[in-house]
Amino acid sequence: MKKGIALATCLSLLLGGVLAGCSNSSQSSSPASSTSAPAAQTEEKKTEPMVLHWSINSEPPSMDPGIAVDADSFDMIYAAFEGLTNYDLNGQLTNATAESFTNNDTFTQFTFKIRKDAKWNNGDPVTANDFVYAIKRNLDPKTASEYAYQLYYIKGGEEFNTGKGKAEDIGVKALDDYTVQFDLKAPTPFFRELTFFPTLFPLHQKTVEGNPNWAAEAKTIVSNGPFNMESWEHKSKIVFTKSPTYWDKDNVKLDRLEIVMIDDNNTAFSMFENGEVDWGGYPASTLPADAIQSIKDQGKLMVADNPGTQSVVFNTTKPPFNNKKIRQAFSYAINRQEIIDNILQTGVPAAYGWVPTSMGLKPDGYFKEDAEGAKQLLAEGMKELGLTTFPEVTYTFDTTDVNKKVAEALQDQWKKVLGVQVKLYTAELKVYRDMRSQANFDMIRFQWGADFNDPINFLEMFRDKTGGNNHPDWENPKFKELIDKSYQESDLEKRKQILLEAETILMDEMPLAPINFRGSPYVKNDKVKDFIIYPLGGAYFKFTSVVQ
Incomplete structure (x- = not known):
């Protein structure tokens, strides 16, 4: 530019x-x-x-x-x-x-x-x-x-x-x-x-x-685009073929792209090991957690480092997570490094903010784990809501082996630190997406990957309660004012400070608890x-x- x-x-x-x-x-x-890169000057005749x-x-x-x-x-x-x-x-x-x-x-x-x-x-x-x-x-x-x-x-x-x-x-x-x-x-x-x-x-x-x-x-x-969809066998297989009308067709090498739909990641990885598919893991699927160490030992593991954040989203529209202190308590009780070391196994950073560190707002984050502080915040939040016992709450996640293990780890950590028994609910992907978009949950897994490389992409989704990706249904007048102010600021350093102030509000209000930055x-x-x-x-x- x-x-x-x-x-x-x-x-x-x-x-x-x-x-x-x-x-x-x-x-x-x-x-x-x-x-695009030029087509190869010499190429063996395809058979x-x-x-x-x-x-x-x-x-x-x-x-x-x-x-x-x-x-x-x-x-x-x-x-x-x-x-x-x-x-x-x-x-x-x-x-x-x-x-x-x-x-x-x-x-x-x-x-x-x-x-x-x-x-x-x-x-x-x-x-x-x-x-x-x-x-x-x-x-x-x-x-x-x-x-x-x-x-x-x-x-x-x-x-x-x-x-x-x-x-x-x-x-x-x-x-x-x-x-x-x-x-x-x-x-x-x-x-x-x-x-x-x-x-x-x-x-x-x-x-x-x-x-x-x-x-x-x-x-x-x-x-x-470069490929035409030739066939779509719903819930089974999609086939693309090279498009003869695409303007840059000379640089398209594949004749066919055959895509199978496999909802079980263990099955998808087995198909890779058997040579039935050419790729295992991201972005085709998710590698089974139990397979990662073995692949790493063989020197074959690769990790795509794309800006993104995995989190727990709280439904802020109903008790108990309409209370900020209870949301903070659940966030501060998470042992992020334990999840990264024992489950993800990819060396990704723990997330103490929502905006990825590569976008440079506050690399050190806005909070840290605090078991004792979490217990106190939970007690204060329950008192503010008039609760003598903590109500039954459920954490919802989509069906992958890794997500299941992360959910079980969160359940165990919340039990140990807060003394709260959280139920787990595994939802098939379409059901999970519907529940998330309709705010039909207490807590739900949410991972956001950048659409474009600017902090506003991680913040503006929370500008309005009715925003398409504002899954917590959270809104804050000062936060909204800052987002609107950032739209008008042409000085990049001043704009950064505005967005930093906005994320500070977001991480204080804690409508979602970041867990880790993405590494796939x-x-x-x-x-x-x-x-x-x-x-x-x-x-x-x-x-x-x-x-x-």
Whole structure:
């Protein structure tokens, strides 16, 4: 970006089987002739299709970029769709469907030129109007996009989404068929990075408006990415094939991508060991906790270090977790290092704040474990609520071996420190997501991975009680004021201090208890080359090859 302002990103790449490190760079506004590494100059003639065998945990709820909220859906969407920007093999945010961009000096206006060779898989050109349509459609309250708030940086976006404004006042417009302009409500230096997120992807208007269920079946999905969905056997298997209409098809190596849905991670790992899939662990699945030490001893364990935080979310709308002191007590009673050493086994840092340390607000955190303090806070909180005995509460988590072990450890720690017996409830993934979004829980596991590399992405979700990812249903007037103030502050150091004050309130009120920052272990088939784990998490198959 202009004026040398760069947001640090760290991209995990498998180049010839080597895990590469981080790369920070400023983004140029000059046109790029290609967004990817050049195709190999010489390549042996293929005798059979190149196929990657992959797994995911569950049936993707939606292939609609404006509706999807889960990791499995996002990975499938990134295979089939493409936004204005993406990441290349050098770990840089680069132009994708856009061939160039410019921004003004105050970072309140960004203009993108669309490639004239970008096409939908039905042959229609991808135009600026496809982006304008998608933005306005995703902001429409009727669409009920949980990530609509990602579009609030655009002028008039929040007003339209909350029923206080009009669609025609949203600050996105097509200057011509191949130029889209965004007018932002405040300085947003990271906006170009945000265009990588699916909520800002283009949509084929005729398809979306012609069939409400267009994103639920392979044959009705019109997409613009490197792969086309060939078949979708629900709850079983998805097959993608290389798209012949994709503008950069010469750099797509795979002919087919075959993805099986395996909800049991032990089964998924067994399939990897048997050679039925080419990847074990993140981002395909979760490695079984009992397998990690053995893989580590063999020198094959890799860990994707993407910014993210695992936590316990409290339902702040009902007793007992409507009381701040009780929430603090449960947080201070957690022995984080014990969970990391005995269960996660990946060396990830304990989390004493919500925003990852890589984003630099307060690396030392805001609190520490305190067993005696936790007991006192619990007693004070119960007194404030008029409780003589602690009520029955349940901790809900989704079904993976690691999550189960973490839940059991939390249950044991709360019993030992607080004398509280917590029930555990394991929910199938779809049920778990529904319970979380509907606040149908006492406590629930929640892991958040960055959508873009800025602290605001971890904080603004708690700005409003009704926010799509505000699972605690927590709201604080001062916190909201600070978030709004940060939107208007163009001085980066002053903005950092505003966000630091906001996180300080969040960690004092403790609507959620951070446990650890994310580090996701995996193991792979050595034949798999050039697979990208996105800087902020997730899978990208465009450059992947399987070398025989």
